[in-house]
Amino acid sequence: MAVPSIARVLLDSPLPQLDRLFDYRIPDALTQDAVVGARVIVPLRSAGRTARGYVVELTDSVDYDGAVHDLEQVVSAVPVLDPEVWLLVRRAADRAAGTASDLVRLAVPPRMVRVEKAWLANEAPHPALPAAPTITDFDAEQCRTLLSPQTPRGAGQRAYLRSRPRPVALNTGEWVPAFAQTLAELAAATLAQGRSAIISVPDYRDVAHVERAAQRLVAGEQIARVDAGQSNPDRYRGFLRCLERRPVLVLGTRTAVTAPAHALGLIAVWDDGDPLHVEQHAPGIHTRDLALLRQEQAHCALVFASHTPTADVQRLLELEWLRELVPVTGARRRITPTAHQLGSEPRAQRARIPSSAWQTASQALQRGPVLVQVARPGYAPRLACTECGETARCRRCQGPLAQRSEGATPSCQWCGALAVDWRCGRCESTRWRTVGRGTVRTAEELGRAFPGARVIVADGSNPVQSIPRGRTLVVATRGAEPLVAGGYAAVLLLDGEQMLARESLRVVEDCLRWWLNAAALAAPEAPVLLVGVGGAVATALALGRPEQVVAAELSDRRALRFPPAVRVAVLTGEPDAVARAAGSVTELAGVDVLGPVALDEQRVRAILRFDYSHGAAVAERLRAELIASATRRPRPLPGRATRRRMPLLRVRVDDSEPFDDPLASRARASGGLPALESGRIDA
DNA sequence: AAGTCCCACGTC
DNA sequence: ACGTGGGACTTC
Numbered sequence: 001m002a003v004p005s006i007a008r009v010l011l012d013s014p015l016p017q018l019d020r021l022f023d024y025r026i027p028d029a030l031t032q033d034a035v036v037g038a039r040v041i042v043p044l045r046s047a048g049r050t051a052r053g054y055v056v057e058l059t060d061s062v063d064y065d066g067a068v069h070d071l072e073q074v075v076s077a078v079p080v081l082d083p084e085v086w087l088l089v090r091r092a093a094d095r096a097a098g099t100a101s102d103l104v105r106l107a108v109p110p111r112m113v114r115v116e117k118a119w120l121a122n123e124a125p126h127p128a129l130p131a132a133p134t135i136t137d138f139d140a141e142q143c144r145t146l147l148s149p150q151t152p153r154g155a156g157q158r159a160y161l162r163s164r165p166r167p168v169a170l171n172t173g174e175w176v177p178a179f180a181q182t183l184a185e186l187a188a189a190t191l192a193q194g195r196s197a198i199i200s201v202p203d204y205r206d207v208a209h210v211e212r213a214a215q216r217l218v219a220g221e222q223i224a225r226v227d228a229g230q231s232n233p234d235r236y237r238g239f240l241r242c243l244e245r246r247p248v249l250v251l252g253t254r255t256a257v258t259a260p261a262h263a264l265g266l267i268a269v270w271d272d273g274d275p276l277h278v279e280q281h282a283p284g285i286h287t288r289d290l291a292l293l294r295q296e297q298a299h300c301a302l303v304f305a306s307h308t309p310t311a312d313v314q315r316l317l318e319l320e321w322l323r324e325l326v327p328v329t330g331a332r333r334r335i336t337p338t339a340h341q342l343g344s345e346p347r348a349q350r351a352r353i354p355s356s357a358w359q360t361a362s363q364a365l366q367r368g369p370v371l372v373q374v375a376r377p378g379y380a381p382r383l384a385c386t387e388c389g390e391t392a393r394c395r396r397c398q399g400p401l402a403q404r405s406e407g408a409t410p411s412c413q414w415c416g417a418l419a420v421d422w423r424c425g426r427c428e429s430t431r432w433r434t435v436g437r438g439t440v441r442t443a444e445e446l447g448r449a450f451p452g453a454r455v456i457v458a459d460g461s462n463p464v465q466s467i468p469r470g471r472t473l474v475v476a477t478r479g480a481e482p483l484v485a486g487g488y489a490a491v492l493l494l495d496g497e498q499m500l501a502r503e504s505l506r507v508v509e510d511c512l513r514w515w516l517n518a519a520a521l522a523a524p525e526a527p528v529l530l531v532g533v534g535g536a537v538a539t540a541l542a543l544g545r546p547e548q549v550v551a552a553e554l555s556d557r558r559a560l561r562f563p564p565a566v567r568v569a570v571l572t573g574e575p576d577a578v579a580r581a582a583g584s585v586t587e588l589a590g591v592d593v594l595g596p597v598a599l600d601e602q603r604v605r606a607i608l609r610f611d612y613s614h615g616a617a618v619a620e621r622l623r624a625e626l627i628a629s630a631t632r633r634p635r636p637l638p639g640r641a642t643r644r645r646m647p648l649l650r651v652r653v654d655d656s657e658p659f660d661d662p663l664a665s666r667a668r669a670s671g672g673l674p675a676l677e678s679g680r681i682d683a
Numbered sequence: 684a685a686g687t688c689c690c691a692c693g694t695c
Numbered sequence: 696a697c698g699t700g701g702g703a704c705t706t707c
Contacts, residue, residue, distance in 0.1 A: 009707080015684075022707040045706040046686050064707055631704080 004058035007034050007071055009042055010081075012052040012101050014282075016626045019099045022053075023062050024071045034058070034071060037079025037086075039111065041072045054081040054104065078116060080108050082243070082260030088294050089258065095293070095615060096653040097569070097622040098283025106281060107258035112236040119240045126246060127219040132192035135185045137164045137178060137327040146301050146325070147189055147266060153299055160313050161305040161325045165333040165520035167487045170216055175485045176209040177520060178327075179305050183268045184213035186303065187249045191218055195265025195300075196247045200256040200287050202274035204229050209483070210251055210270075218249055226252030226259055254279060257290045267291045268303040273310040273506070273513045284652055288312060307516035308546040310509055311554045312564040318554070332544030333519050335493070338529045352437070357492055357529050358449075361473075364490030364526065365453055369472040371488040372442065373518045375495035377459035377477050379405050379441045380434035387429035392422060403434060406444075436498065443475040458482055478514035487523030496533035505562060505659035508537065508553055512546045561592075561609055563656050569608040569622060570652045572599065573629075577649040581625040582606045588621075590614050607658055622651050 008021040024042050026034045034040065036055055044051040050072055062068055081104060089103035135143045138161070145156040164178035187197035199210055207227050214223055224241040225234075242248055242259045250259040254277055257267060269277070269291050277287040288304070295302035304313050304322065316322040338354050353361075364370050375381075380403035383392035392401040392410065399414025401422070410419045410432070423430055437445070439457045447455040450473060458464035458476040467474055467484055474482060478499070499511050519528040530541060540548045558565040571578045575596065582593050585608060596606035610618045629648040 006707095011706090013684085015706095018684095018706070024707060042707080045684090049685075049706090051684095051706090062707080066707065068707055 003031055004060055006059045006062055006068070007040070007055045008057035008059060009040060009053040009071075010056050010086075010100060010104065011042070011044070012054070012104070014099055014102055016099055016623065016630050019093070019101065021056055023059075023064050023068050025068050026058075027070050030071055030074050033074035033077040035077055035079050036083060037081040038077055039075035039080060041075060043069045043072055054086075054108075056081065056086055076111065076116060078120070078240070079243070080111075080239075080260075084264075084298065085258055085260050087297060088290065091293050091297075092285055092290055093283065094623075095289070095619055096283040096285055097619040097626065097651045098285075098653075102282050103258070103285070106255055106279065109235045109239050110232060112233045115233045115236045116240065119237070124221065124244070127221055129194060129247065130188045130191050130218045130222070132189045133185045133217050135182065135189065136168075137182055137329075138325055139328055142325055143186065143189070146303070147186065147193070149193065149195070149265070151301075156323055157299070158295060158302040158316075158322050159304070159325045160309055160317055160322045161303050162309075162327065162331055163305050163307055163520070164327045164330055165307050165516060166330065166524050167483055167485075167521060169485075170213060172212075172216055174212055175483060176213050177483065179270055180206070180209035180213040183270060183303070183305060184210055184217055186266060186268060186301075187214060187251075188217035190265040190301070191222060191247045191249060193265060194247055195263045196242075196250065196261035197266040197268070198250040198256050198259060198261055198264065199268045199270070200252065200254060200277075200291070201270040202276035203253065206270060207251060207253065214249060214251065222247065223249045223251055224259070226250060226256045228253055228255075254287045257287055257294060264294075264298045264300045266301045266303065267295055267298075268305060271306045271513070271517070272304050272313060273306065273509055284655060286654065289654070306513070307520055308512050309550055311506075311550055311557065314547070314550045314554050315564050318551075330524065333516070333522070333528065334544045335515060335519055335528045335530050335541040337533055337538035337542055338531045339534070340532045352494060352531070353492065354531060357531060360490050360527050360529060361492060362450065364488075365450065365471045365473070366489075368486065368489035368523065369467055369474060369484050371481055371484075371491045371518060371521060372446065372473060372475045373478055373481065373491070373493045373495075373514070374437065374439055374442050374475060375477070375498045376436060376438040377440070377461065378438035379403050379408070380436065381438045382435040383410055383432045384435045385424035385427060385429050386431040386433050388424060388427040390424055390426045391435075392419070392432050393425055394419060395422070401432075402438075405440065436495070439475045439477060442494070443473075446473050446475065476518075478518065481518050481521055483521055487526060488521055489523060489526050491519055491522045491526065491528040493518060493528070493530045494532075496530050500533060500537070503660065505557075505656045508549060511537070512541075512549060515541070516546060562659065563654065566609045566611055567615055567618075567654055568656065569610070569618060570605065570655050570658055571596075571608065571622075571649065572605045572652075573603055573647060573649040575604045577625070577629045578604050578606050581622060581629075581649055581651070582608065584621045584625055585610070585618050588614055588617055591618060605658065619653065622653075625649060626651060 007024050007026050011018050038055045040053050041050050085107055090100050093100040093103050145151050151157050167175045168178045168181050169175055183199050190197040224238040226238050242261050245262050250256050250261050272288045279285050338357055361370050383401045394412035397415045399412040401410040401419050402413050403410050439459050443455045443457045453471040453473050455473045458480045464482045493515050522528055537549050540546055571581050578596050585591050590611040592609050594607040596604040599605050
């Protein structure tokens with residue numbers, strides 16, 4: 001094949017029935033530019049209509065009976081859809097019964113013409129590769145095995161890395177969490193071998209930490225940042241930098257794992273339990289799964305790092321798909337469970353902090369700042385009827401009411417309406433009381449209890465970057481705790497009971513993450529107290545062995561056939577379509593169906609559970625059903641006004657939302673939750 | 684998605 | 696016999 005005459009093109013369309021390759025003849029004028037990966041415009045179906053797409057393959061033979069049309073235009077000869085990335089998105093889409101173009105849209109940023117022209121014109125200097133750094137906290141031999149291209153496929157190439165739970169000082173004098181230093185060192189060691197590294201973290205604060213640590217090891221020009229906070233031109237610039245045929249450190253949030261890094265040597269994912277690692281757009285793929293798929297095809301090193309494994313990682317450890325790497329020293333941090341005060345100490349009662357914790361806090365304040373973690377932001381996060389104890393709800397939308405400040409009129413957390421003449425929905429009483437304390441109220445109380453100490457509130461709506469020296473108490477919601485140089489002198493974890501009471505499949509994992517991530521901000525010998533939590537969880541934390549809890553969780557989920565012991569697919573939509581789709585897979589062994597149950601007047605939901613070994617077969621059948629339901633004309637509704645076209649069938653693979661709090665998921669479905677509740681800070 | 688084809692049903 | 700309006704079907 002001297003000059004390939006046919007381009008096989010992936011169309012940029014979300015329609016499942018168009019999710020395959022289309023053949024187009026390459027006109028002579030376009031042979032130069034029509035390279036694999038190029039953006040193209042092609043005619044589709046009838047004269048004049050065109051679609052955008054990407055050249056995925058060049059060939060000479062046509063695998064199609066009908067008339068083959070010509071490529072209309074090559075938008076740009078820059079090969080933006082890298083073959084390795086194409087393979088990754090194709091496999092990921094197949095696994096999730098999704099459309100490849102949905103994933104391509106996330107992996108390939110929109111074209112910015114000026115940025116692209118500047119990039120094509122610019123001959124960037126090639127800085128020397130970095131020297132291989134020593135990996136500070138881990139065994140040198142294990143790290144060498146992990147990163148060596150000579151390591152036999154699989155063995156020792158994939159690791160779960162337990163991060164040291166403490167902040168560390170860089171030689172620049174800046175402080176970062178230990179994980180940031182470790183991942184930056186592993187990445188620099190990979191670049192030193194002439195290979196690229198990808199580091200994917202949940203949010204921009206983590207990006208900033210890793211970047212700080214990486215900048216002292218790797219030339220800035222060798223770092224490409226990829227995160228949602230970037231402008232489109234910046235994003236495209238970073239993306240084009242990845243396309244260059246020389247090693248790069250890709251650092252970013254979840255999309256980093258699909259970057260077209262040249263000669264990939266390492267993929268590292270920090271804190272895979274953080275919900276921000278789940279893609280918001282269809283088909284809702286988890287960074288962890290993309291990383292696992294990509295590792296398999298690139299045969300590179302793979303690292304999941306956190307303070308304790310998720311159930312998913314625990315499963316991979318038990319399968320010996322991952323090998324555990326533990327820091328040489330200081331791997332464990334003990335968390336001291338502290339019972340609620342039963343006695344009659346009025347101040348402690350009011351502030352829900354036992355006297356031993358008060359003492360710990362006041363002593364620690366002499367040495368440095370103290371961190372107090374609470375469950376909720378604001379003043380009074382929940383109100384209840386004084387008579388019957390029922391949670392106070394909005395008369396309009398049934399959302400929970402909260403009080404913003406002392407003496408304020410309660411307002412709805414969902415729709416924001418002021419509840420001026422509230423009346424209990426159950427007993428008609430008009431008297432309510434506050435339940436629980438948010439950051440603001442906790443801060444007020446602590447300010448009174450520790451005169452002379454400065455009290456700072458850090459939560460989703462009030463992010464805090466740095467805190468002043470001196471006697472400082474930081475009251476923060478989980479995930480919003482600021483890092484402090486040298487670490488906190490003490491950490492108090494409040495509201496643990498309340499956090500554990502949330503009805504969600506992953507409560508225990510989430511709580512461990514919240515507590516351990518906060519504990520990791522403490523100075524090495526500083527006390528960390530967990531108030532009001534007992535039982536096996538508290539015992540394991542006291543021993544510094546949270547992974548025991550995770551192992552128990554996983555074995556429970558095996559017994560119950562819950563994820564990640566099995567995989568799930570959530571089918572929602574029109575009853576016939578859901579029934580048909582469910583029926584198409586139930587004949588497979590090892591597949592069972594929960595439901596369907598009614599969601600509203602028009603839609604039902606069914607949950608399919610299946611073993612990992614049946615994943616491919618289930619996804620294939622579900623995809624066939626999606627195509628069938630998309631091709632079928634939507635039934636004309638008898639009612640007039642409802643002109644809303646909703647898909648007959650929606651499939652979400654590995655989505656555990658239906659196992660979570662029914663109230664929260666109902667609110668999410670109706671778009672009722674305020675913006676405050678999205679994002680990392682679990683408000 | 685959005686044309687095109689096709690058949691059913693309506694009218695003269 | 697001729698028009699037209701809504702489905703079904705297809706996309707290289």
